Amino acid sequence: MSDGSRDAGQAIDAALAERMDMTAQGRASGLRLRDGVLSLVLDVGGLDPAGRDALAEKVTQAGRDHPGITDVRIAMTAERSAAPVIVAVGSGKGGVGKSTLAVNLAVALKRLGKRVGMVDADIYGPSLPRLLASEGQRPEAEGKRLIPVPNAQGIPMLSMGHLAKPGQAIAWRGPMAGNALGQLIDADWRGTELLIVDLPPGTGDVQLTMIQRYKPAGAVIVSTPQDLALIDAARAISFFDQAKVPVIGMVENMAGYVCPHCGEVSDPFGSGGAEAEAAAMGLAFLGRVPLDIALRRASDEGQPPAAGDDPVGAPFRAIAERVAHWLDAQRTGAPIG
Numbered sequence: 001m002s003d004g005s006r007d008a009g010q011a012i013d014a015a016l017a018e019r020m021d022m023t024a025q026g027r028a029s030g031l032r033l034r035d036g037v038l039s040l041v042l043d044v045g046g047l048d049p050a051g052r053d054a055l056a057e058k059v060t061q062a063g064r065d066h067p068g069i070t071d072v073r074i075a076m077t078a079e080r081s082a083a084p085v086i087v088a089v090g091s092g093k094g095g096v097g098k099s100t101l102a103v104n105l106a107v108a109l110k111r112l113g114k115r116v117g118m119v120d121a122d123i124y125g126p127s128l129p130r131l132l133a134s135e136g137q138r139p140e141a142e143g144k145r146l147i148p149v150p151n152a153q154g155i156p157m158l159s160m161g162h163l164a165k166p167g168q169a170i171a172w173r174g175p176m177a178g179n180a181l182g183q184l185i186d187a188d189w190r191g192t193e194l195l196i197v198d199l200p201p202g203t204g205d206v207q208l209t210m211i212q213r214y215k216p217a218g219a220v221i222v223s224t225p226q227d228l229a230l231i232d233a234a235r236a237i238s239f240f241d242q243a244k245v246p247v248i249g250m251v252e253n254m255a256g257y258v259c260p261h262c263g264e265v266s267d268p269f270g271s272g273g274a275e276a277e278a279a280a281m282g283l284a285f286l287g288r289v290p291l292d293i294a295l296r297r298a299s300d301e302g303q304p305p306a307a308g309d310d311p312v313g314a315p316f317r318a319i320a321e322r323v324a325h326w327l328d329a330q331r332t333g334a335p336i337g
């Protein structure tokens with residue numbers, strides 16, 4: 001496995017990403033920072049030459065005003081954003097931390113300069129509104145298309161949790177659930193280049209609709225280290241294989257518990273199982289996330305640890321760099337690994 005940071009550059013801190021996003025009015029993408037030089041792509045489609053130059057000037061100035069940035073390089077493109085590239089996050093069984101991983105992956109990818117959005121495809125048990133602290137919001141619609149809901153992380157998102165009443169049980173049959181998912185994915189994602197889709201656990205109708213109709217660029221599989229979860233993860237991998245959706249790699253969650261009192265590390269579910277399984281299946285291993293009470297608390301409060309700089313978020317940032325590296329390599333045709 002290569003170090004994704006080589007191609008992804010240095011991490012873009014949240015303040016810089018937000019400043020560039022606001023100054024460029026959502027038209028900046030592909031932010032990279034290397035040796036103090038910030039480079040980015042500016043979508044100037046629909047602007048006249050004076051408007052284009054004024055925007056480029058404002059963006060350059062905003063970058064230079066940021067501490068540590070010595071120069072700003074802008075590549076202009078007149079392409080209005082196409083449909084976003086989809087990365088699906090899946091698991092063979094429930095409760096392995098798939099939604100937690102999906103949210104923190106999205107946050108960390110945004111910090112790497114990607115314009116990220118999220119869809120909660122867990123139609124029956126949506127959890128993204130809680131994890132991104134956007135409960136109680138209702139998306140508006142423009143014509144027949146939904147407008148994604150904003151949140152404090154700057155990640156536009158849509159979830160059935162925003163459409164159903166709080167606590168309302170959603171008891172749809174497969175095709176209806178597939179149509180509901182279609183509404184979320186076909187929303188107005190203008191300005192979003194990468195859509196992280198949190199799939200429901202397992203390999204049922206909703207997952208099938210998703211991958212047949214919307215063809216993700218790749219999938220990330222989350223598993224805990226114990227054998228039973230790994231057997232289910234292997235089933236999810238073969239599901240994606242059959243649908244010809246490349247598996248970007250596997251993540252092992254809840255491995256290695258650090259006791260908050262004595263610091264002793266124990267492995268309630270074992271450790272290393274997912275890495276061994278990935279190796280056996282010829283897949284990349286994207287990283288290991290320890291079982292950590294601080295992670296659960298922060299998640300429950302709608303504060304994804306990947307947004308901060310403390311160690312709880314570090315595994316997610318490393319995983320995001322590998323995913324960014326994979327996506328960049330897909331786009332440019334460079335070898336992965």
Ligand SMILES: Nc1ncnc2c1ncn2[C@@H]1O[C@H](COP(=O)(O)OP(=O)(O)OP(=O)(O)O)[C@@H](O)[C@H]1O
Nearest residue numbers: 094095096097098099100201254290291292296299
């Ligand atoms: N590494 C971890 N350390 C501690 N708690 C975790 C960790 N990962 C996830 N959790 C907690 O485990 C619970 C389940 O996580 P999550 O909802 O992300 O799982 P899921 O696989 O998406 O579940 P579902 O099947 O319901 O979609 C949550 O309370 C979450 O905060």
